[in-house]
Amino acid sequence: MRDVAIVGAGQSTYGEHPNSGIKELFATAYDAMAESVDRGYDPDEVDAAHVGSLGVGGSQLGITGASLTSHVGLTGLPVQRVENACASGGFALLNAVQAVGSGIHDAVIASGVEKMLDLSGDRSKYWLGVSGDTEYERLAGMTFAGVYAIVAQRYLAETDAEHDHLSKVAVKNHENGALNPKAQFQREVSVEKAAGAPEIADPLNLYDACPTTDGAACALVVPADEAHRYTDDPVYITGFGGGSDYLALHDRETITSLSAVREAADAAYDRAGRTPAEVDFAEVHDCFTIAELLAYEDLGFADRGEGWRLVEEGRTARDGDLPVNTSGGLKAKGHPLGATGIGQVVEVFEQLRGEAGDRQVDGEVALSHNVGGSGGAATVFVYEVAR
Amino acid sequence: MRDVAIVGAGQSTYGEHPNSGIKELFATAYDAMAESVDRGYDPDEVDAAHVGSLGVGGSQLGITGASLTSHVGLTGLPVQRVENACASGGFALLNAVQAVGSGIHDAVIASGVEKMLDLSGDRSKYWLGVSGDTEYERLAGMTFAGVYAIVAQRYLAETDAEHDHLSKVAVKNHENGALNPKAQFQREVSVEKAAGAPEIADPLNLYDACPTTDGAACALVVPADEAHRYTDDPVYITGFGGGSDYLALHDRETITSLSAVREAADAAYDRAGRTPAEVDFAEVHDCFTIAELLAYEDLGFADRGEGWRLVEEGRTARDGDLPVNTSGGLKAKGHPLGATGIGQVVEVFEQLRGEAGDRQVDGEVALSHNVGGSGGAATVFVYEVAR
Numbered sequence: 001m002r003d004v005a006i007v008g009a010g011q012s013t014y015g016e017h018p019n020s021g022i023k024e025l026f027a028t029a030y031d032a033m034a035e036s037v038d039r040g041y042d043p044d045e046v047d048a049a050h051v052g053s054l055g056v057g058g059s060q061l062g063i064t065g066a067s068l069t070s071h072v073g074l075t076g077l078p079v080q081r082v083e084n085a086c087a088s089g090g091f092a093l094l095n096a097v098q099a100v101g102s103g104i105h106d107a108v109i110a111s112g113v114e115k116m117l118d119l120s121g122d123r124s125k126y127w128l129g130v131s132g133d134t135e136y137e138r139l140a141g142m143t144f145a146g147v148y149a150i151v152a153q154r155y156l157a158e159t160d161a162e163h164d165h166l167s168k169v170a171v172k173n174h175e176n177g178a179l180n181p182k183a184q185f186q187r188e189v190s191v192e193k194a195a196g197a198p199e200i201a202d203p204l205n206l207y208d209a210c211p212t213t214d215g216a217a218c219a220l221v222v223p224a225d226e227a228h229r230y231t232d233d234p235v236y237i238t239g240f241g242g243g244s245d246y247l248a249l250h251d252r253e254t255i256t257s258l259s260a261v262r263e264a265a266d267a268a269y270d271r272a273g274r275t276p277a278e279v280d281f282a283e284v285h286d287c288f289t290i291a292e293l294l295a296y297e298d299l300g301f302a303d304r305g306e307g308w309r310l311v312e313e314g315r316t317a318r319d320g321d322l323p324v325n326t327s328g329g330l331k332a333k334g335h336p337l338g339a340t341g342i343g344q345v346v347e348v349f350e351q352l353r354g355e356a357g358d359r360q361v362d363g364e365v366a367l368s369h370n371v372g373g374s375g376g377a378a379t380v381f382v383y384e385v386a387r
Numbered sequence: 388m389r390d391v392a393i394v395g396a397g398q399s400t401y402g403e404h405p406n407s408g409i410k411e412l413f414a415t416a417y418d419a420m421a422e423s424v425d426r427g428y429d430p431d432e433v434d435a436a437h438v439g440s441l442g443v444g445g446s447q448l449g450i451t452g453a454s455l456t457s458h459v460g461l462t463g464l465p466v467q468r469v470e471n472a473c474a475s476g477g478f479a480l481l482n483a484v485q486a487v488g489s490g491i492h493d494a495v496i497a498s499g500v501e502k503m504l505d506l507s508g509d510r511s512k513y514w515l516g517v518s519g520d521t522e523y524e525r526l527a528g529m530t531f532a533g534v535y536a537i538v539a540q541r542y543l544a545e546t547d548a549e550h551d552h553l554s555k556v557a558v559k560n561h562e563n564g565a566l567n568p569k570a571q572f573q574r575e576v577s578v579e580k581a582a583g584a585p586e587i588a589d590p591l592n593l594y595d596a597c598p599t600t601d602g603a604a605c606a607l608v609v610p611a612d613e614a615h616r617y618t619d620d621p622v623y624i625t626g627f628g629g630g631s632d633y634l635a636l637h638d639r640e641t642i643t644s645l646s647a648v649r650e651a652a653d654a655a656y657d658r659a660g661r662t663p664a665e666v667d668f669a670e671v672h673d674c675f676t677i678a679e680l681l682a683y684e685d686l687g688f689a690d691r692g693e694g695w696r697l698v699e700e701g702r703t704a705r706d707g708d709l710p711v712n713t714s715g716g717l718k719a720k721g722h723p724l725g726a727t728g729i730g731q732v733v734e735v736f737e738q739l740r741g742e743a744g745d746r747q748v749d750g751e752v753a754l755s756h757n758v759g760g761s762g763g764a765a766t767v768f769v770y771e772v773a774r
Contacts (some may be wrong), residue, residue: 001489021522048629054449054631055470061516062441062472063763064630067645070638070763076650078629079764082441085449091467095482102388102489109772131449242465244453251457260453263463272411376450376457377466 001101003224005234008037009349011217014334015184026068026155029216038231047105049079052088052112053338085131090370090379096221112339113216131373133248149201152290161227161308167194169289176330179359184334208289215336217343239382241267247376256373260296274380276300280363281323283344285371388488390611392621395424396736398604401721402571413455416603425618434492436466440725441498448662472518476728477757477766499726511676517574518760520635536588539677548695552582556676565717566746595676602723604730626769628654634763645762648685659769663687667750670731672758687707698772728757
């Protein structure tokens, strides 16, 4: 396939949007994406669109994609909704990359949207549970936090990590979120506050969990050879991969390492011709703090069982040698499910172009990691400033 | 992109499956697909899978794709659910074609599944309404039959067609369904019975509407150059296209022609280098009888406002010059939403290989047409026995 690049990326603010539906949220991200295209965005050039969404709340479960794109005036083109729970955005990007890479299309939108905060009570519990296995987890009463709590229990038992290492992930990501004007939580927390928060599912407490979030994000994928028509500073996607696994924890060989992520990462590194050591910074899927530690290991940044040392040693802090979640991550930036994988693209796009303001880090090779549910699906992308 | 071919295709029976969930339905179609690969199917060769489903009933709304593929033992590979209401299957195929065509993958599953018949009462009404526009149609009380009834009213007012022409679509498709051992309704109906059925939304009656259906379908897409490793009789996909439009009828320029279909058909004919006159037979999306008449016109088989003449003159009957819906169509074969677009592939695959039994027709160029909702999304594919 031919090489591809991102030439525009934008997002809504993440947080509470009581007066916006998914159409308005999508339009905000779309407009921000259009604005970010340095030499101007022409909607007539767009050939196709992929929209990641779990459809939380069910306001428009059918033809969700075209309901959004037609709202911003894009009609005619092939548009579809892509669903892989919290990895819906990542898979929307995977489709866009393949559509452009194949030569079939020359400009494809990869986007995501979710509106979660107007749910309450049972509806909320239902929608947050649909990413686990229905038969063996959700209907048996397991909450989504409960799934990751089991993973965390096992991780703490198998390794030398302690709960404070989980809290330090939250503290780090809040430090970054405090500098991100699009983040849901733009404030720092202390280790003491994070460690002492009310428990939600032993051993996870409130500060181990990402919030529920309204938000949308949007990116424009074009052929690498065409990128300079749009900007002097394209971001090339040099590696990509997706993976899947059994949804229910009990079906997996291990629960402290996600095989879907390892499959996706292998494919992405292989295609990019890069090793984990060559990644300068990363956005990873920290839906719960434990998930960030697993990500370190599954992405090859740390050996198995040693991921907690990266946060202990400050290596993944903004001033460390491998900054992770400079955006604030899902923990502080927020987690509008279907939008998250594309929101990660926005952060990488801004960082690699030197547009990340107070949270700017150095680097020319970046990675994003998006996980569906507890690891039933995952994508990994490698981004570079040069081809 | 490189050329692609289908080397396997299979489906469950369409109808009532009270003792099967979506996993079991999917497995039945997957096994049938595997069985159809002449030189043997090797699951280890599969690189990715796309699953079309609207998720009716909501039993597994998150990571639906991998919940199904892991059930049949496929893990590791990138899998996703594709949603475009009743065109979900068609878009799953579009993704599979692009993934193989790009050279990224060498064997990709395109599939679809829906389980509809265990719904009842309000849940059923909700799920059948989600393909229309939520704000202006569903929440305003419009049923999905009501949407197509408005289209039919307009069509009957604008053209010389009468309601009997709608009934003749049903009669023709039941004639075909009577010969399809996988069809939900394997029985003929008379024009009198179809025309005199109870009204459901003026001018549409019960026999103008497709049934609700449980079912699944599955196809294997490979590079054309590799096809003969699998079979002596591959079916080449020479043309493909997708389109979209506003969901709500009132936003469209016309409601008696679907621009999403015209966009998809233009792209498919253009890529295949074919004209409508060169199509030997077609599977079209007759969710309501009126939809088949619109399909004739939007696909270029008849001039605008003249589609009804094809059924009046028997040209789209099995012994006509352009047989349409030899499977029985959505009307008689059944309409398990996400599976429908892939079920059409199964019919085309069997017909082009001479395996369609009593309903066999002649032809070397075929077309399938899959519509989401009332035209918010659509795909068109052209299939040929030679490249």
